[in-house]
Amino acid sequence: MRMWSLAPELLDRQALVACWREALLAQAVLLGRTRGYTNHPQLIRFKLQADPAAAVGAYLRGIRLEADRRGYSFDDSRIERVAPDVNIDVTTDQLAFEWTHLQAKLAVRSIDWLPVATARVHESVTQGRPLPVHPIFTAVPGGVEPWERAA
Template identity: 60%
Template sequence: MRLWSVAPSQLDRAALVACWREALLAQAVLAGRTRGYQRHPQLERFRALPDPVAAVGAYLGGVADEADARGYRFDRSRIISPSNPGAILDVTEGQLALEWEHLGAKLRVRSPADAERWAHEEPRPHPLFRVVPGDVASWERALPVSSDS
């Protein structure tokens, strides 16, 4: 499960669609609708909030907004709590940088045209997140991308 901290507008088609599906799974877990993925580390940041389901609903809303902008049809009726309170979660600079490099490595393999565009951008956070100083999040399990890969 990858719930990107990177802005949905910076994700390629495959990452955006996968992010939607995985965030729906996260919503099901947080709402108690499934037994799988209960201990997934990326859910820690949502569970730390007073209303985790509303937070993941806002996250899904940001992903759906980007899908709308691209002309995709994501079924918003699947969002349990669709409100958008604005930035309510912190993401560290280190976490955003790690995810940016992780995304770049994926793009170089599956979408060279997107990788070229990506190489000229700076990472921006999903609208739900506010960037703060700090290292990679304690819940992150992805390894930093090496410079020779």
């Protein structure tokens, strides 16, 4: 399960679709509809929210908005509920880790998307901003998140 902290606009088609599916699975887990993945590390930051399923719903909404922008058809009715003001901190080193991970994936499967994503990252960084993040996250200084399996 990979629920990217990076902005959905950086994800290639495969990553965006996979992220949608995995976030739907996370929603099912947090609503108690499946017994698998209940202790998956990617869920920790959502479980810490007042309404974990609604926090994942807000995450899903961000993915769906990017899908809409690209002309994809992600079914909004699959999102059970959405917390209105989700704000989860994510560390800058976690974002850097994810960006390196995504670049490696893009270099293999979506070489044409790599310059698109790189240009967006470059624009953000040269303007003194952190890597672009999903709308529910805020970048804060720090190391790779302790829940990251590869850490």
